[in-house]
Amino acid sequence: MRIIFMGTPDFAVPTLRALVAAGHTVVAAYSQPPRPAGRGKKLQPSPVHLAAEALGIAVRTPASLKGAEEQAALAALDADVAVVAAYGLILPQAVLDAPRWGCLNVHGSILPRWRGAAPVQRAILAGDEETGVTIMRMERGLDTGPMLANVSTPVDGKTAGALTEELAARGAALMVEVLADLPGHPPVTQPEDGVTYAHKIDKAESRLDFTRAAVDVERQVRAFAPAPGAFFELDGERYRVLAAEVVAGAGVPGTALDDALTIACGIGALRPLIVQRAGRPAMDTAALLRGRAVSAGTVLG
16 A cells, blocks of 8 residues: 555654555655754654654655645645554644545554543553553544554553553554455444543653552652653752552651651552662662662652
8 A cells, every 4th residue: 555654753663664564655754843852952853754764765744734735745645545653743634635545543542541642641640450552543633533443451560661662563563454454444433431531741740749649659650651750859859760669658748768768658658669860870779779868757849
């Protein structure tokens, strides 16, 4: 098939590679424009941009698809289908209608649960036992289109990073399967019951809230690992917690209960396992405490 691919982050790269490996012709890859990154704030192409160039695929990075000129350029590609994975731009109706089979999206949840921008993080924060990937035909609404296929997986204590990587691989395989037999995957309207929205993550959410139950605080840690990283502050310094466990304990929320950095929560306690100080590599808590002791009774913010 002649395919237009549209994606930006690492999540989308496995699908792009799977399409090429399956023998499809990717006529162009659309990705968001390069952004300033790193200490020098140099323009950095997206992961999809880099992957497409490595595969010899032409890359287009329009800031918007609303203009008639961009829409005409896309339609001129004469694609059978557009495959979309975390592209990050709204697709106007003219774009949705341009490919013969429309635009198919790889979405990181079992729809209609967690429509929107951050389905993986929201599933972890909510304590969902399972999540998955849905292949859907896109329409103007926010992830409201009919579903062609889905596959589920247990959340099972995974971080957002690990779960996103798993879902990216599963979504890539599922998209290839769907494209191999589109008539065999008739679209099914999403049910009205069970709709939830995965709103974009606000960085303020990554501050650990020790007034909550320890199980909820541990979910914060996993939902924001590896980025932006859940954190607490001590003496004005930010400490990112990249892994933690729930343990027994009770006390004033946010207070260190011992010299091993066991932290009291609203219910139970949290023990960080991997911590990172600003500008330093991540390390296990024991190594951290050898260089920066935190005594029992210390209040963490």
